[in-house]
Amino acid sequence: MHCSRLVNIFSFLTRARTFLENILDKVGGNTLTLSNLYQQPNKFLFFVFYYHLGDKAVIRQQLFKITLIAILFLASILSFAQKQKRIVSLAPNWTNIVAAVGAADDLIGVTRYCIFPDSIPRLVNEGKLQIVAGFADVNFKKVQELKPDLILTCTGVQIKIRDRFLKEGYNVIHMEETSLDEVYSKISDLGKAINTEESSDKLVKDIKSDLLTIADKYKNSPKVKVYYEINYYYKCLPGKDSYITELIKMVGGEPIYSDRPGIAPAVKWPEVVEANPDVILIPIWAKAGGPYFEGSKAGYGTTTPFEVAHREGAEKVNAVKNGKVRYINSAKTKQAGPQIPTAADLFGKTIHAEGNKKLLKIDKVPENMETAFSQLFLYFPFIITEENLCSVNN
DSSP: OHHHHHHHHHHHHHHHHHHHHHHHHHHHGGGOOSSSGGGOHHHHHHHHHHHHHSSOHHHHHHHHHHHHHHHHHHHHHHHHHSOOOOEEEOSHHHHHHHHHTTOGGGEEEEETTOOOSTHHHHHHHTTSSEEEESSSOBOHHHHHHHOOSEEEEETGGGHHHHHHHHHTTOOEEEEOOOOHHHHHHHHHHHHHHHTOHHHHHHHHHHHHHHHHHHHHHTTTSOOEEEEEOSBTTTTBOOOTTOHHHHHHHHTTEEETTTTSSSSSOBOOHHHHHHHOOSEEEEEEOTTOOOOOOSSTTTTOSOOOHHHHHTSTTGGGSHHHHTTOEEEEEHHHHSOOSTTHHHHHHHHHHHHTSOOOGGGGGOOSOOSSHHHHHHHHHHHOTTOOSHHHHHHHTO
16 A cells, blocks of 8 residues: 555656656746755745746646646655554454455454455565454553554444543544444544545445345345354344444345344343244354353353254244254354454345255354355255355355
8 A cells, every 4th residue: 555655656756756847947948947946945046036026927736736736746745655554453344344345454453353355364474463452351461562553343242442542542433233324334434533534434435335235136035034143142133223233124124023122132041032033043252162051151152953943932033943954154243343244145145045954054153154054065965155054055
């Protein structure tokens, strides 16, 4: 990004030099050249004022152009000379947003869950980008050592983290992910903070446009009751104040208990049985692990379709009876940023896909997404394309 800026400035300077040489030749003849300009500032100013006030309209016009070029040149130099922003992103969606608006080079610290875009893990492996956190577990000392100009946080989980950094005098932008409008607003705030307003506005415009296309794609789809189990141990789901609720509704889903306030309000399993969802979605991500129901790791990782299908009263639930308990890619559906259109389409494909009871036999959380896909081939041998694969599991 900065290299291309240097090339543009160099090109501009080359053109400006040629132009100035031509003008100086007209103004000063052999007595005033670009090489001795700095030794004769008084003489140069004399010619500038003389011809600007004189009768030579052509020269006056040329001198006006010189003044304009000088102003533009100084503006370019000042812009380039500005200190590079040093950004620490404490959430995967923020990392993706920063990269999407063209400021990936400004990132100095990210989390171990930041995998979008693909360049981020590569930069981490090359040692060019520091891992400073998981999500709730932040290495404050490491962040402080990086001396960031801006720290990016999100959701209620990181409220105390945000407050601590604010108290220490850092600039922080916090995204709650309460709605699509709030997400758009925070992207705009980022643009203002790091001077990428044009690209930030474009990102918001592109997301909105893509969502309109996706909504139109599913407008005639039947309504499907959906239970997206965000955590299997604590039992919570997208609530009234979650943009995920908006996305599920956008593609023909009816998320159960979505009128409950909060981003991820709690729900009890008997309530889920009573709501009788048509589809149950289980989040999955690389190396998720789980499920854990005891000890310090209780609630870590994710669960399996087998575990869900064997809960008390599960046999009464349509999603279980019709084999529609399936994994969905958490990394793509829980990132409030450039992935939003992908998430919406993924919800649409997943909740409207045909069911198969063999899915309920999956009793071990796949170690990675590739393994998850491979296991599904055992139950869906007709699936041979990535697009079709996404429709049942991604």
